[in-house]
Amino acid sequence: xxxxxxxxxxxxxxxxxxxxxxxxAVEKGEIYGLLGQNGAGKTTMVKLLLSIVKPxxxxxxxxxxxxxxxxxxxxxxxxxxxxxxxxxxxxxxxxEYYAALSGVPRAERRKRIPPMLEQVxxxxxxxxxxxxxxxxxxxxxxxxxxxxHDPEVLFLDEPTDGVDPLGRKHIRELLLHxxxxxxxxxxxxxxxxxVEMITDRVGILELGKLRREDTVxxxxxxxxxxxxxxxxxxxxxxxxxxxxVRGLRRIEAGVEVDVESKEQLNALVDYLRxxxxxxxxxxxxxxxxxDVFIETLQKPQDGAA
Amino acid sequence: MRYLAILKDSLVxxxxxxxxxxxxxxxxxxxxLCASLSYSPMDERAAIQDMADQFDxxxxxxxxxxxxxxxxxxxDVGAIRPLGADEGRFKDGYGFALTVSxxxxxxxxxxxxxxxxxxxxxxxxxxxxxxxxxxxxAELQEKFVxxxxxxxxxxxxxxxTTGDRVFAVKMKPVSRExxxxxxxxxxxxxxxxxxxxxxxxxxxFVLESLLSEYLAGWIGCGIALVFTAxxxxxxxxxxxxxxxxxxxLRRWTLLLLKYLGGLTYATISATVFLGGSWLALSARSGxxxxxxLATIGTLVFFFAVLYSIGVFFAVLTRSWLAAMVMxxxxxxxxxxxxxxxxxxxxxxxxxxxxxxxxxxTALDVVHFVLPKPKDFNIINQYLMAKGxxxxxxxxxxxxxxxxxxxxxxxxxxxxxxxxxxxxxxxFTRRDY
Numbered sequence: 001x002x003x004x005x006x007x008x009x010x011x012x013x014x015x016x017x018x019x020x021x022x023x024x025a026v027e028k029g030e031i032y033g034l035l036g037q038n039g040a041g042k043t044t045m046v047k048l049l050l051s052i053v054k055p056x057x058x059x060x061x062x063x064x065x066x067x068x069x070x071x072x073x074x075x076x077x078x079x080x081x082x083x084x085x086x087x088x089x090x091x092x093x094x095x096e097y098y099a100a101l102s103g104v105p106r107a108e109r110r111k112r113i114p115p116m117l118e119q120v121x122x123x124x125x126x127x128x129x130x131x132x133x134x135x136x137x138x139x140x141x142x143x144x145x146x147x148x149h150d151p152e153v154l155f156l157d158e159p160t161d162g163v164d165p166l167g168r169k170h171i172r173e174l175l176l177h178x179x180x181x182x183x184x185x186x187x188x189x190x191x192x193x194x195v196e197m198i199t200d201r202v203g204i205l206e207l208g209k210l211r212r213e214d215t216v217x218x219x220x221x222x223x224x225x226x227x228x229x230x231x232x233x234x235x236x237x238x239x240x241x242x243x244x245v246r247g248l249r250r251i252e253a254g255v256e257v258d259v260e261s262k263e264q265l266n267a268l269v270d271y272l273r274x275x276x277x278x279x280x281x282x283x284x285x286x287x288x289x290x291d292v293f294i295e296t297l298q299k300p301q302d303g304a305a
Numbered sequence: 306m307r308y309l310a311i312l313k314d315s316l317v318x319x320x321x322x323x324x325x326x327x328x329x330x331x332x333x334x335x336x337x338l339c340a341s342l343s344y345s346p347m348d349e350r351a352a353i354q355d356m357a358d359q360f361d362x363x364x365x366x367x368x369x370x371x372x373x374x375x376x377x378x379x380x381d382v383g384a385i386r387p388l389g390a391d392e393g394r395f396k397d398g399y400g401f402a403l404t405v406s407x408x409x410x411x412x413x414x415x416x417x418x419x420x421x422x423x424x425x426x427x428x429x430x431x432x433x434x435x436x437x438x439x440x441x442x443a444e445l446q447e448k449f450v451x452x453x454x455x456x457x458x459x460x461x462x463x464x465x466t467t468g469d470r471v472f473a474v475k476m477k478p479v480s481r482e483x484x485x486x487x488x489x490x491x492x493x494x495x496x497x498x499x500x501x502x503x504x505x506x507x508x509x510f511v512l513e514s515l516l517s518e519y520l521a522g523w524i525g526c527g528i529a530l531v532f533t534a535x536x537x538x539x540x541x542x543x544x545x546x547x548x549x550x551x552x553x554l555r556r557w558t559l560l561l562l563k564y565l566g567g568l569t570y571a572t573i574s575a576t577v578f579l580g581g582s583w584l585a586l587s588a589r590s591g592x593x594x595x596x597x598l599a600t601i602g603t604l605v606f607f608f609a610v611l612y613s614i615g616v617f618f619a620v621l622t623r624s625w626l627a628a629m630v631m632x633x634x635x636x637x638x639x640x641x642x643x644x645x646x647x648x649x650x651x652x653x654x655x656x657x658x659x660x661x662x663x664x665x666t667a668l669d670v671v672h673f674v675l676p677k678p679k680d681f682n683i684i685n686q687y688l689m690a691k692g693x694x695x696x697x698x699x700x701x702x703x704x705x706x707x708x709x710x711x712x713x714x715x716x717x718x719x720x721x722x723x724x725x726x727x728x729x730x731x732f733t734r735r736d737y
Contacts, residue, residue: 013736050551053736070553078551084544086314088321100310101552129321145548155551 001064003028003153003184004049009058011044011208018044020208021058026201028152031175031185033195035293036205042188043081045205046155049186050078063152074103077146081157081188083138087131091122091141094130095148102149112148120144121170135162143171147178154178157188172198196220196289204296211296219292225285226265229254231278244268256285307554308562315536315566324532328525328574335520336581339512342589343495344488344505349399353476354382355486357403360453361415365422372430376415378407388475398461398477403450405470409440412470416441416449423452428653450474457485458504482506482592506592510689513597516582517604517685521575522678526608527633529574530615533567534629537619546737557729564616564725571608575601596689603685610676610717611636613724620728636678643679646672673716680713 002025011019019041026032036042047053049060051068060067063075085094092113099109117123120140125133133141139162146154159175160168168191175185175198189195195202196216203213212219224246230253234241238255242248245268247258259265269279287295319325357380364373381404389397405412417437421427426435441449443466450464450472461477478484482505490501490508501508540546540563549559579601587593611632619628646668648654 047547047736050547052547052550054734070555073551074553076551078548080544080547080551082544083548084542085548086318086539086545088318089314093317097310097314098548098552101307101549101554103307103553106306 002026002061003030003063004032004186005059005061006045006049007059009045009048009060010056011041011048011053012056017208019048019055019058022205022208022210024203024210024213026184026186028184029179029182030201031179031187031199033187033189033199033202034205035189035192035195035202035289037297039207040205041208042205043157044208046078046157046186046188050076050155075152076155077149077151077153078155079142079146079157079159081161083142085130085138085141085145087129089130090127091117091130091133091137091144092126094141095144098145099148104149109148112150116144116148119174121167136164136167139163140167140171143174151183153184153186155186155188158190159187160189160191160194168194192290192293193288202289204293206297211299212292216289220286220289222285222287224260225256225258227251227254227256227281227283227285228268228272228279229281230272231280232276234272234275234277237272237275237277240271241268244271253280308558308565311559311562312566312569315563315570318536318539319532319570322532322535325570325573328528328532329577331528332574332578332581335516335578336585338493339516339582339585340589341492341494342512342586343491344501344590345491347487347489349484349487350382350385350401352484352486353385353399353401356454356457356459356484357382359457363415363418363422365427372427374418376407376411376418378405378411378415380405388477398475400473400475402467403464403472403474405472409470413437413440416446419449419453420445446470447472458483458507482590505590506594509586509590509592510594512586513583513594514686514689517579517597517600517689518682521579521600521604522607522682522685525574525578526571526604526611529571529608530611530632531629533570533612534615534619534632535625536567536570537563537616538623538625538628541619541623541737543737550737556733560616560620560729560732561725564612567612567616568605568609571612572601572605575604575608579604594689596687596691599688600685603681603688606714606717607676607678607681610720613721613728614676617724617728620732636676639672639675640678642668642671642675643677647679674720676720677713677717680708683708684710684713 004024004026006022006024009019009022011017022041022045024032024034024045034042034045044053048055049062049067050073054068062069062072065072086097089097095113095116096109099112100106104112114123114126117126120143122133122137122140122144125137130138130141139159143156143159146156156175160171163171172194175187179185179198187195187199199216201213201215202219204211234255238248238250241255241257245257245259245264249256257265257268259268269282272279316325360380361378362373362375383402383404385399385401387397388400414434414437417439418427418434420441421434426432447464447466451462454462454464454474454476459476459478463475465473467473482488485504485507486501488501488505489498490505491498503511537560540549540559550556580598583594583597614635615628615632618624618631621627649660649665649668
């Protein structure tokens with residue numbers, strides 16, 4: 001049973017169609033990344049799942065319960081994008097407050113808060129008022145409040161926003177650690193390189209519609225392009241190679257070729273061997289997630305003019 | 306646990322804004338001023354003479370407005386002696402002779418005027434005094450002497466005519482503190498001394514009335530509205546609310562608990578101010594008026610009515626300014642309506658001015674719906690007059706206008722229920 005499931009979800013705000021029939025299912029233990037430009041509907045999707053906004057139509061289930069059900073939120077942690085924690089609290093007292101609201105018993109709160117602050121790297125500032133925190137510290141506190149009640153599902157909207165590179169790496173490691181514990185993580189992010197590093201699957205939203213959804217490896221692989229690393233003198237063979245493939249680009253220590261089929265690739269390899277060129281390595285060429293994202297958004301939508 | 310967490314959060318917010326400290330500091334200052342008051346006993350004969358010195362005046366507050374007159378008559382207290390055992394001097398009361406001097410004509414007018422006012426025969430300034438030319442009989446003269454002492458909160462008085470305008474009086478005050486003029490007051494720990502124009506009990510009562518009605522009821526309530534106005538709007542801020550709404554809490558619970566947080570703040574402030582001043586005034590005077598303490602309840606109740614309006618506008622607009630200003634606007638409007646309604650319903654006013662029925666009906670309807678500041682003040686006066694003065698305050702209670710307590714309480718509860726239900730309904734349905 002999926003931990004997060006939305007079916008044909010539609011949300012209209014007056015004249016804005018924020019979501020137009022989106023369906024997504026996320027399994028337990030997955031890290032799912034939702035990508036999209038500003039205004040694509042990513043935050044609306046999370047807010048609908050947490051019942052912060054109400055759907056126009058469609059269904060949203062969280063841990064098998066309707067999204068509006070209070071019990072569904074018992075095992076959910078959320079870090080909003082533009083969070084604003086009450087500045088009259090200290091880091092520790094804010095965690096105490098949020099943990100109590102999530103139903104963590106007093107004794108358990110006392111036990112959990114210091115290591116949690118340690119884990120997100122703000123233990124030294126635990127007793128300082130939040131108004132003295134930097135943006136990065138507030139972001140770390142945001143992560144801590146989302147995790148303090150040991151939720152099964154985490155919704156993180158731009159979790160590394162405002163965090164320095166070292167801190168980002170730390171957060172990535174933390175998320176992978178949580179995944180290792182069997183937590184499900186739903187991630188909204190603009191930082192595609194980070195999403196690529198940690199997510200299992202991604203969905204690309206555009207203007208409220210889910211344009212693509214697949215595993216990161218499936219999305220980034222380029223089926224008909226290969227990198228061939230070649231030993232020996234092959235420069236003279238380049239014009240001949242060019243005749244045997246659809247496209248060719250010189251790279252350091254080899255060539256990058258676009259082929260029509262695997263047979264064409266095999267024929268090329270046979271030709272190179274026949275010319276005494278040693279094949280030092282061959283790999284299917286991959287795109288970055290950013291390339292995939294841009295490519296997806298540049299393609300016209302179904303039914304678009 | 307979740308509920309306590311939200312209440313505690315409101316308290317942390319109030320402490321951070323220093324507003325609770327400001328309230329506590331102001332309350333502490335007033336409590337200190339109350340504690341700086343002290344009283345020293347005066348000679349009993351002088352005290353009784355002080356009371357009798359005021360018998361030459363008639364103040365008529367039974368009509369519409371205050372009227373009165375002063376007559377050229379003197380009252381002399383003589384041959385004063387304690388009644389019964391000497392110890393606990395006021396325990397058994399005093400016997401003395403009261404001699405009236407001045408013209409017989411003035412004495413007659415004074416007694417007749419007093420009698421007319423007592424019977425409600427004179428209401429306006431120019432109303433003629435019935436039987437003003439007829440000499441009062443001995444019984445009426447004795448009644449005059451007896452009741453004038455009773456008006457001074459001396460419940461047990463006997464007066465017997467022993468000669469022409471000479472009376473043998475026996476009186477037994479409930480306590481020395483209730484005897485007018487029996488003490489001298491000292492303020493600021495003795496820096497400034499003054500002659501108490503009334504009994505210690507009445508002085509404490511008047512002070513407590515001022516503190517309850519004006520300082521706590523108007524200024525304190527206003528400050529509390531300003532200081533608590535931000536509680537709900539700060540919760541509703543984008544980013545802050547998202548984190549709360551993702552918690553396993555129903556929205557209406559969240560809002561009601563924030564409301565209770567504001568009430569807790571007001572209750573703490575009112576308890577410190579009124580409880581502290583009650584303790585200081587009572588300990589220094591020996592007059593323990595429990596009714597004053599009970600006004601904490603009515604003040605918090607009235608605040609609860611206004612605060613529910615603030616919460617409604619906070620949810621509607623998410624604006625701190627609207628949450629602060631709107632209850633004050635409604636309060637001002639309600640005061641105007643409540644006062645107008647009291648005036649229009651006054652029998653004297655009704656007798657003099659013919660107001661169209663539609664106006665009184667409209668005012669009655671608006672009064673029914675809006676908060677009722679004037680009525681709450683009247684309830685406070687009742688509670689305070691009931692206090693611990695007992696029999697001695699009977700006269701005072703009679704002067705407090707009659708109001709329908711249950712109607713005030715139920716319509717106020719209804720207003721709270723309606724505004725909070727509407728607030729919860731909007732808060733539950735709205736997208737954030």
